[in-house]
Amino acid sequence: MEIPVFTVDAFTNVPFKGNPAAVCPITHELTDDLYQKIAAEINLSETVFITKIQTSDSFSTASRFRLRWFTPTTEVNLCGHATLASAAVLFQHKKNVNPVLVFETRSGDLAVAQLKDEYVMDFPLNPPVQQDPNEFSDVIKAAVGNNTVHSVHLSTTTKKLMVRLTDSCDRSVLTHLKVDAVALQNSERSGRVKGVIVTIKGSPESQPGYDFYSRYFAPWNGIPEDPVTGSAHTVLGSYWSKELGKKKLLAYQCSSRGGGLKLEVRDDGRINISGQTVTVLRGALTL
Known part of the structure; x- marks a missing residue:
């Protein structure tokens, strides 16, 4: 089995700056153990897995996907830079046709819109x-x-x-x-x-x-x-x-x-977080 992998530097428009995330668009869910092993192997702060909700969906035409984020040691509930990187992969490399993408995550639905050369994420606000x-x-x-x-x-x-x-x-x-x-x-x-x-x-x-x-x-x-x-x-x-x-x-x-x-x-208790991305690597993980 081969899994596509994109390394995307998020919150920057310059390679090797910002925060790198590994983005893996996959056609079906893997086991939790395998997700974690892949994230440990890649060893970036986050590896994110994008899965289609319906098997008939396409990465180019669907507007909703599932996202799961893994550090090298654990699954996390929220990750901004890997969400930004996921949207960039779908918009730039999968040529997704929708103006807004919605990701189903542990933190609820997260929407990301493309705005010129930036991506705008609709995130929950977490007042300390x-x-x-x-x-x-x-x-x-x-x-x-x-x-x-x-x-x-x-x-x-x-x-x-x-x-x-x-x-x-x-x-x-x-x-x-x-x-x-x-x-x-x-x-x-x-x-x-x-x-x-x-x-x-x-x-x-x-x-x-x-x-x-x-x-x-x-x-x-x-x-x-x-x-x-x-x-x-x-x-x-x-x-x-x-x-x-x-x-x-x-x-x-x-x-x-x-x-x-x-x-x-925003007044509705949420926050828009915007940034740019640069893709620095494309490849495949062989299992």
């Missing part, structure tokens, strides 16, 4: 709740060291802990953070936290006008650092929209690869 930093002191220490913390928020839905550094910390502080993934994972074993977002206020007055910056670490899911994380921005978008008093935001994730996201927080 402010926490007492002392309750997460070990995690905070492992993530940001001795840098001064402004506030700490937790999204219980996504199990993402958001640590905002004070405004005296500029982008270089965030960029130069050295996070020991093993120490971070060992700092939290209760199961309340599966990922840590570190964020700072941006500099919208300077071009291109980023409203905030972030980095994301998820060693609990086998991802020491994720380059550009759509799901984290369902938390960040909610927080910074309220903090800055604006619905439309421009964000940048400061990993070594780096990537930009356009966000629009």
